[in-house]
Amino acid sequence: MTAVVVSGAGRVFDGGSDAGTVALTDVDLTVGEGELVSLIGPSGCGKSTLLRLIADLDAPTSGSVAVFGKTAERARKDQDYGIAFQQAGLLPWRSVRANVELPMQLRGGAGQRGKSGQPNKAERAARSAELLALVGLTDFADHRPHQLSGGMQQRVAIARALARSPRLLLMDEPFGALDEMTRERLQDELLRIRATTGAAVVFVTHSIAEAVYLSDCVVVMSPRPGRVVATLDVPLGTPADRAARGIGLREDPAYFERVSAVREALHSGDAASDRVPT
Ligand SMILES: Nc1ncnc2c1ncn2[C@@H]1O[C@H](COP(=O)(O)OP(=O)(O)OP(=O)(O)O)[C@@H](O)[C@H]1O
Numbered sequence: 240m241t242a243v244v245v246s247g248a249g250r251v252f253d254g255g256s257d258a259g260t261v262a263l264t265d266v267d268l269t270v271g272e273g274e275l276v277s278l279i280g281p282s283g284c285g286k287s288t289l290l291r292l293i294a295d296l297d298a299p300t301s302g303s304v305a306v307f308g309k310t311a312e313r314a315r316k317d318q319d320y321g322i323a324f325q326q327a328g329l330l331p332w333r334s335v336r337a338n339v340e341l342p343m344q345l346r347g348g349a350g351q352r353g354k355s356g357q358p359n360k361a362e363r364a365a366r367s368a369e370l371l372a373l374v375g376l377t378d379f380a381d382h383r384p385h386q387l388s389g390g391m392q393q394r395v396a397i398a399r400a401l402a403r404s405p406r407l408l409l410m411d412e413p414f415g416a417l418d419e420m421t422r423e424r425l426q427d428e429l430l431r432i433r434a435t436t437g438a439a440v441v442f443v444t445h446s447i448a449e450a451v452y453l454s455d456c457v458v459v460m461s462p463r464p465g466r467v468v469a470t471l472d473v474p475l476g477t478p479a480d481r482a483a484r485g486i487g488l489r490e491d492p493a494y495f496e497r498v499s500a501v502r503e504a505l506h507s508g509d510a511a512s513d514r515v516p517t
Pocket residue numbers: 252253260261262280281282283284285286287288289463
């Protein structure tokens with residue numbers, strides 16, 4: 240089943256006495272099961288707004304959003320997706336382990352409760368141990384977030400997003416605040432996590448290189464009002480292949496070719512835009 244289908248979605252923010260801000264117009268987006276799709280475009284083009292529509296943190300003013308064939312609201316209530324944003328957003332008074340276990344302690348949707356109920360304490364402990372091993376933080380389970388580096392905190396946030404084994408991850412510049420070395424390491428970890436979990440991902444980024452390295456498909460958006468100006472496939476192998484190649488992939492001519500193609504699409508989107516300069 241398709242993970243996400245956005246059809247003709249628009250979002251106009253009410254401007255009070257003004258005409259309002261048209262953030263998105265007529266956006267179509269499809270994310271297949273297990274696929275990683277990046278959204279890239281200039282600042283203010285509506286990438287975060289689009290992600291928020293998928294997460295049901297906001298509603299479109301036109302068009303529709305479906306997540307695994309359900310309304311976005313139903314998918315949110317069923318905890319069908321995990322979210323990771325630029326700021327890790329960990330609870331400072333909780334240990335790393337307790338942060339990862341948090342989504343398992345919150346009540347799930349009706350579907351979730353009907354199926355298997357909430358995980359008990361032993362199940363939560365087993366799951367958090369598994370996830371902390373996945374992101375390489377087993378030795379830090381009892382630390383508090385402030386005792387970790389920014390990159391480690393972001394890994395905790397990713398582990399937390401995976402807690403309920405979602406089939407979909409929504410990530411808004413999750414590595415944006417990190418230095419280049421840490422960022423590349425976490426990109427490799429995300430490829431590995433995808434290879435392990437098979438989760439689909441919608442990934443917002445400003446980095447062309449990051450989008451190409453991680454994605455099966457890069458969706459290029461125009462300056463505001465955001466529209467999809469190009470959808471580029473990135474046939475550089477499965478997540479497992481890419482993770483295994485690591486630096487070799489970053490130096491592959493096929494990778495550079497895709498980086499150039501995305502850059503050209505971004506610039507032609509800029510030129511084609513009817514944006515009024517601000
Ligand atoms: N809650 C809101 N109220 C009014 N306008 C908003 C709101 N949220 C976003 N906007 C406007 O919608 C447009 C798109 O914003 P959005 O944050 O989605 O862009 P973005 O592409 O994610 O930007 P960036 O790359 O800088 O993070 C902007 O013009 C912004 O001012």
